[in-house]
Amino acid sequence: MKEFTGKFDQGAARIAIVVADFNETVTKQLVEGAVATLAKFGLADDQVAVYHVPGAFEIPFAVKKLLDKGGFAGIMTLGAVIKGETDHYDLICQNVASGIMQLNLQGEVPVTFGILTTDNIEQAMQRAGLKMGNEGASTAQSLLEMISLKQQIK
Ligand SMILES: Nc1c(NC[C@H](O)[C@H](O)[C@H](O)CO)[nH]c(=O)[nH]c1=O
Numbered sequence: 001m002k003e004f005t006g007k008f009d010q011g012a013a014r015i016a017i018v019v020a021d022f023n024e025t026v027t028k029q030l031v032e033g034a035v036a037t038l039a040k041f042g043l044a045d046d047q048v049a050v051y052h053v054p055g056a057f058e059i060p061f062a063v064k065k066l067l068d069k070g071g072f073a074g075i076m077t078l079g080a081v082i083k084g085e086t087d088h089y090d091l092i093c094q095n096v097a098s099g100i101m102q103l104n105l106q107g108e109v110p111v112t113f114g115i116l117t118t119d120n121i122e123q124a125m126q127r128a129g130l131k132m133g134n135e136g137a138s139t140a141q142s143l144l145e146m147i148s149l150k151q152q153i154k
């Protein structure tokens, strides 16, 4: 992913991270990558708030509550949905992605999508800080870019 070079008037901007604890061995790595990226671009610890939900399916509800509450420059979502034997995986992936997109379009601040959807745990781990990078870090960077874009537009 290309390095973020945009201007980010982070000021006292506050970022919310909504993370699913299901597959926690993966998602905690995603959070670490996200927090490290936000710090790299100058956000202090007290500008980043992390909210935990049981699983990816609960993420849209938490995002909506945070949007209703207000006070955030952007919200990022992190999770790991790993395929099992049934079509439960498909239902979660489709509905969570759709729910987050709707919140993006109706909300006032950008919401980025950092939910891994993989065939197995190995693929997920590879994308949580191993050879395929860290989806949490890239999702955080995308959020900063979208906040910067919003500042440019308005
Ligand atoms: N199988 C995975 C789940 N399943 C749990 C759901 O997200 C939800 O918490 C439950 O259906 C209760 O509403 N969640 C993940 O994040 N990842 C999975 O692989």
Ligand SMILES: CC(=O)[C@@H](O)COP(=O)(O)O
Pocket: 081, 082, 083, 084, 085, 086, 087, 088, 089, 092
């Ligand atoms: C993505 C899931 O919900 C998955 O872990 C469920 O596994 P299964 O389809 O074997 O019940």
